[in-house]
Amino acid sequence: MQTQYNEIINSFVDKYGLSRGQVVAEIERTFSTMLSRWYGTGTVVLFADDYLQALHYAKQSGIPLQNQLDFVSVRGWNTIQRALDRNFTKIACLNEVTRYKQLEHELRWGDIIRKSTDGFLVEIEIEKGLAIIAECPLNRVGVHERNTLAVGQRRAFHLRRVDSVKMRGITRVKVVVDRVSKNLVTALLREQLGTATEITLYCAKRYVGHKSFVEASGCLPKQVILTVSRELHEHIQVTVEKIAVGNKS
Structure with a gap:
């Protein structure tokens, strides 16, 4: 298992667009949290020379002891994998929100791809070469064009707000645009x-x-x-x- 950690780290870096340092820190944090639940508080996981170690600290008769856990015997790898995916998705999302926040109040041209009673879904190029689906609530469109805006039209929008939201337990980027600013x-x-x-x-x-x-x-x-x-x-x-x-x- 230990020989695969570099490959695992690199796969997370590629999948979520995070730095190696961010990936290593989150792996250590997630493993420490999960193993502390299973083996008791005081379990610390860290990388040392690209080797993942799990150390459990406890006291016996008032004497502090340090034991190294054997990863081969650790159960619940699927649970840890799901926790890592969930946490990395959240970190990547928050990174995107931080970056896109700087673009708020700028002009973006977008293609209307859906129209409903609540408003419109618009595909905009939030950064050069990067398309994203934005929401345009009905009350953010002038009354004079609510019936004339249609799917397939390309229109100018004001990038109103960028936030992170949770949808079915998964952190996502939410972009709101308008035509009334x-x-x-x-x-x-x-x-x-x-x-x-x-x-x-x-x-x-x-x-x-x-x-x-x-x-x-x-x-x-x-x-x-x-x-x-x-x-x-x-x-x-x-x-x-x-x-x-x-x-x-």
Whole structure:
């Protein structure tokens, strides 16, 4: 069994995208927890020179004793395997949530793949080359387009929130997008202007499906405004004026 530990560690690294250090630490923690339940408190599992050791500490007549458990005789390997898979899934999920949290409030284009009375499921590319299914609740879509948005359409969405949730005991990443944020207006305008522009934008007010009021530090081409207006199905009014530092977008 000992000769297989490197292969086991590498398989977990590849499967869950974790570092070797994370995998080793979680194996030690999980084994220590499970074996302590079966053999009593004071069981510690650790790697030493790529060799997994299980040490049980106890007192006999007031004298502390250390015994090494024989892994060959340990039962419950399937239980430990399931615990490791569950824990590694959670760690990988939390790592993803931490990474994706930094992308909140950004613009993402997505394909609507399902529509229900509760809202929409949208496939977005949350990172370049990485597609993920996001939820868009019905109340996060303007009343004016709830009946017109349909499966197969590609639309712009605001990346509203990224969280971890438990589904049937398994930790998953939950991504929520919307079409009603003021940030979506300025993000679409900025996309049309291009990354080289130095114009700052601020959406002062948005009446979804009717009109958005945007303040800009410079003039915007008419075609840019019209393109965003068509995507959101609402009028965009842009005024050029000095924007306060805290309102820059």
